[in-house]
Amino acid sequence: MNINRKLKKRFANNVKAKLVDDKIVLSGNVSSWDEKVSAGLIASKPGGRVHVVNDIKVKGLEDEKTIFPFINDNKLDGRKPDVLIIGGGVVGCAIARELSKYDIDILLVEKEYDVALHASSRNDGMIHPGLDIKPGRLKKKLNNIGNAMYDEFCSELDIKFNRCGQYLCFANYILLIPIIFAIPYFNLTAAGKTHFVSRKEMRKREPHISEDIKYGLYFDGAGSICPYGLTIALAENAIQNGAEISLDTAVKDMKLSGNKIEEVVTNRGCIHPKMIINAAGVFSEEIAKMAGDRFFSIHPRKGTSAILDKEAKKNVNTIYSSFNLEKNNHNTKGGGIVSTVDGNVLVGPNAIETNEKENFDTEKSSIDSVFKKQKRVGNWLTGNDIITYFTGVRAATYEEDFIVEKGRNTHNIFHAAGIQSPGLTAAPAIAVMMRELINKEIPEMIRKEKYLSHRKTFPKISEMDEDDRREYIEKNPDYGEIVCRCEEISKGEILDSMRGPLRCDTVDAVKRRARPGMGRCQGGFCGPQVAKLISIEKGIPLNEVRKGYEDSYILLGEKNEI
Amino acid sequence: MKYDVAVIGAGPAGLAAAISAEKHGAKVVLIEREDRLGGVLKQCIHDGFGLIRYGEKLSGCEYANRYIDILIERMNYGNIELKLKTFVSKVDKIDDGFNLLLSSRGKLENIKSEKIIFATGCRERTPKQVSIHGSRPSGVFTAGLAQYYLNINGQMLGKKCVILGSGDIGLIMARRLTLEGANVLGVYEAKDSPSGLTRNIYQCLEDFDIPLYLSHTVTRLHGRNRLEGVTISRVDQNMVPIEGTEEYISCDTLIVSVGLIPENELPKTLNVPLSKHTKGAIVNQYYETEVKGIYACGNALHVNDLVDYVSESGEEAGKFAAIRDKFEQEAVEVTFTSDFGYVVPQKIVKDTEPATFYFRTSKIRENVIVKVYDGDKEIFKKKYLNLKPPEMEKIKVPIDGVSEIRFVMEVIQ
Incomplete structure (x- = not known):
């Protein structure tokens, strides 16, 4: 086997590959996580359907422990849904919504206190043209289908979508000829159209692109959305159509009989679903393992982005990034300067391999490297504009492709795994593909007559024109009381964000829905107001209001009582 | 309804500005986002406020109350309107002043005012x-x-x-x-x-x-x-x-x-030039910004360490917003060496009255003389045993007939 020769060259006899049931199983010992990832990459064929399962041990590194919810009860005990979806990210929620069009019983479980708490809220919100993906990959196909679905998808879900386009900028002429020749090819294989743009044309729309940019490509299929806003919308629409979403619910084990999962054990009781969909992101390998269907491995890759003040918005109207002449290694891929739908600017992300699936810590070095890279195209970038930063973790397989298929060994599990960028773009298409797979199992699945395709959310008062705003405030007085001054968010919006179909009772959950605290003061003024509104709306004392996670209480209680 | 002066923010600067503008004959509207007057002083239950102004050590709340009492008294004359729990959403320049879009419970209204005083304080880094x-x-x-x-x-x-x-x-x-x-x-x-x-x-x-x-x-x-x-x-x-x-x-x-950052989001939408040193508006000795009719005072102008100075700037801004039109417009630049953190005001309009300046040193210094020049002519000097960046200094400089103003600092040998 050629792979073993390559592995031997790099790792002597410490690492071995073996072909077991159409998967490449790696075993052995290495001294660092990066070596383990390198071995996986050596053994894998990009885009291949024979996956690497990486069982290599790293010296001194224990297996990551999943952080489980504190709560243990039997709320879901004995539940027998037709479909159990594991994971409340954008993929899980898109699938729940797609399946909720049909007359079947759907239960989605999410281990966190809200949906979209992992990669689905921790990304740049870009809807990709899918230019850099090689044809033949599943993710290319799903990206292109998904991209085309976005306008209707977002209008149905009442989500802002800005198909603003993207500029890929070049600082020297070496690639000029090959690029011009590649345009017809891009037009055939990517979503939307690709145009060659001169520096002059480019600067008409983006006057602040760096001086030394000579020319560029414009992709009109690219766009920008709020990724957690979308995920929440999908979840809410699924609930409106009868799906159940159980938060703080983690899958801990599965019991099989032969090739069939009979029981799914959670911290909220045992569930007996007919079919299970694995949309567990970075945990999809663990879920597959529980299901006796582990034929791929996830190597998490984290990325950090910075959010800039609205002041910086004058410098960017679309999305722009510079083309890297250096070899496209994983540490420098992707990223750009994005004009967000909420009026901020997002810069990043970078990419660093990690063994920690749930470590969202940020590092100064990541912000520095992201800025250094993006300054090539936007030399106006300054750290002074940063209002916050965040880290997300991508769920990459070694083949760097999506897995959307029925279990290979276990018959009632369906995987939506290895979904990383452009997973957000592809989500609507993944949901359709998954529905088709489920449909094959339940041919009698019928479309609901009363399916509500449109979800309507509360208005953003600051975005209304004056007459509409006046009329709305007169009918809904709370919408006249401004609580968050940076983002101009009213009391009405904050209260309504807690009255949606999906539970919302923490400062961060309110922030993701209505945006108080998203601005430049980061909740310095509105924090106490928001906490008080949560306390009143939910009927809990102020000191029981949480920032987000369990135990993330903000206050200790009345000072004289302690 | 058309006002002469709209004061945005009812903290110490805004309270002083509103009272002073009314006393000088203006019809005033005082707009506050919160449900109570006093701004940040409401939460300042410690003492040390008012030493310069009253020679007393008051709590922040007590200090605010002295102004609130005066405000309530002056409101009896009917020339101050108070709008609490009201947020200024937008300000537009119109021919004869400004249009303010105000949002409050159940109501979105437009008001007009000839002048605006920004007393919006600061936010925290x-x-x-x-x-x-x-x-x-x-x-x-x-x-x-x-x-x-x-x-x-x-x-x-x-x-x-x-x-x-x-x-x-x-x-x-x-x-x-x-x-x-x-x-x-x-x-x-x-x-x-x-x-x-x-x-x-x-x-x-x-x-x-x-x-x-x-x-x-x-x-x-x-x-x-x-x-x-x-x-x-x-x-x-x-x-x-x-x-x-x-x-x-x-x-x-x-x-x-x-650190604190002066709040100037609304002035920015009105193209009011800001100083890179103070992060507040560039003003002349009448607290008027580079945009006619717009004034700034208190911590929105520059971050003060004592509330006494905040009130003082509010009073001055209120007064001049009410009577300013009687004065010249042409202004000279105030410059300073890197020994200074900043000097406010940054512009001086020709006047026979001496002008008040506030400055901070850029680092700790001992035994220095601060000198102010008009060209080669020394028009003011003052000795300091020590200067510290956290402690703001205030001086009065005669400016009659000056053609420029230059601040320098010299070490006493």
């Missing part, structure tokens, strides 16, 4: 703006926010507290938390000298045995849910953390007091 990394747990507060929770809501914040930044609010919160029974582990300051007033270093830290660590900063937060600890690092002269000096400190609360 956030932990992310000083590059604190790591996790994002609860238990991290800016100092003013912590003060609000503790003094307005009566809520305790934590048991083991670390304070970053020796700004005045940070120092006051160190004492306040100690008095409420919290264990304040220390105040960490990235600069090599304290940022707060000397009196606060004594009264808030030394009297309570709270250690102050200069040239140290917090670089990292730990804990997923509630804060569990912070990483402290020593910093070099450029305030860059020195690798290898990291130390983990277990705590459940971090109070961040790392």
Whole structure:
């Protein structure tokens, strides 16, 4: 086997590959996580359907422990849904919504206190043209289908979508000829159209692109959305159509009989679903393992982005990034300067391999490297504009492709795994593909007559024109009381964000829905107001209001009582 | 309804401005976002306010009440209208002044005013703006926010507290938390000298045995849910953390007091030029900005260390907003050397009256003379035994007939 020769060259006899049931199983010992990832990459064929399962041990590194919810009860005990979806990210929620069009019983479980708490809220919100993906990959196909679905998808879900386009900028002429020749090819294989743009044309729309940019490509299929806003919308629409979403619910084990999962054990009781969909992101390998269907491995890759003040918005109207002449290694891929739908600017992300699936810590070095890279195209970038930063973790397989298929060994599990960028773009298409797979199992699945395709959310008062705003405030007085001054968010919006179909009772959950605290003061003024509104709306004392996670209480209680 | 002067913000600057404008004959509207008057003074239950103005040590609330009482009295004359719980959403320039779009409970209204005084105060710099990394747990507060929770809501914040930044609010919160029974582990300051007033270093830290660590900063937060600890690092002269000096400190609360930024979002939409030194508007001695009819005062203009000066600037701004049209327009530049942090006002309109200037030194200095020149001609000088950046100085300079104004600092040999 050629792979073993390559592995031997790099790792002597410490690492071995073996072909077991159409998967490449790696075993052995290495001294660092990066070596383990390198071995996986050596053994894998990009885009291949024979996956690497990486069982290599790293010296001194224990297996990551999943952080489980504190709560243990039997709320879901004995539940027998037709479909159990594991994971409340954008993929899980898109699938729940797609399946909720049909007359079947759907239960989605999410281990966190809200949906979209992992990669689905921790990304740049870009809807990709899918230019850099090689044809033949599943993710290319799903990206292109998904991209085309976005306008209707977002209008149905009442989500802002800005198909603003993207500029890929070049600082020297070496690639000029090959690029011009590649345009017809891009037009055939990517979503939307690709145009060659001169520096002059480019600067008409983006006057602040760096001086030394000579020319560029414009992709009109690219766009920008709020990724957690979308995920929440999908979840809410699924609930409106009868799906159940159980938060703080983690899958801990599965019991099989032969090739069939009979029981799914959670911290909220045992569930007996007919079919299970694995949309567990970075945990999809663990879920597959529980299901006796582990034929791929996830190597998490984290990325950090910075959010800039609205002041910086004058410098960017679309999305722009510079083309890297250096070899496209994983540490420098992707990223750009994005004009967000909420009026901020997002810069990043970078990419660093990690063994920690749930470590969202940020590092100064990541912000520095992201800025250094993006300054090539936007030399106006300054750290002074940063209002916050965040880290997300991508769920990459070694083949760097999506897995959307029925279990290979276990018959009632369906995987939506290895979904990383452009997973957000592809989500609507993944949901359709998954529905088709489920449909094959339940041919009698019928479309609901009363399916509500449109979800309507509360208005953003600051975005209304004056007459509409006046009329709305007169009918809904709370919408006249401004609580968050940076983002101009009213009391009405904050209260309504807690009255949606999906539970919302923490400062961060309110922030993701209505945006108080998203601005430049980061909740310095509105924090106490928001906490008080949560306390009143939910009927809990102020000191029981949480920032987000369990135990993330903000206050200790009345000072004289302690 | 058309007003002569609209005052935005009813903290110490806005209260003083509204009263003063009314006294000078203007029809005034005072607009406040919160449900009570007084701005940040509402939460300042400690003393030390009003020493210059009243020769008394008042609490912030008492100080505010003196102005609130006057305001209520003056409102009897019918020329001050008060709009509480009202947010200024938008200001547009119109032919004869400004149109303000106001949002309040159940109501969105437009009002017109000939002049506007921005008395919008300042906001706090956030932990992310000083590059604190790591996790994002609860238990991290800016100092003013912590003060609000503790003094307005009566809520305790934590048991083991670390304070970053020796700004005045940070120092006051160190004492306040100690008095409420919290264990304040220390105040960490990235600069090599304290940022707060000397009196606060004594009264808030030394009297309570709270250690102050200069040239140290917090670089990292730990804990997923509630804060569990912070990483402290020593910093070099450029305030860059020195690798290898990291130390983990277990705590459940971090109070961040790392500076204030004047709030000027609305003036920016009106193209009011701002100073890069103060982050507030560029004004002349009448507190008028470069845009005719727009005035700025208090902490929105530049961050003051004493409320007495804030009130003073409000009074002046209010007065001139009411009577300004009688004066010349042409202005000369005020320049200063890098020995100064800033000088306010930045422009001087020709006038026979001396002008009041506020300045800060850029670093600690001893035995210096501050001189003001008009060309080669020295028009003012004053000796200082010491000057410190946290302590603002005020001088009165004769400006009759000047063609430029230049501030310099000389060391006394």
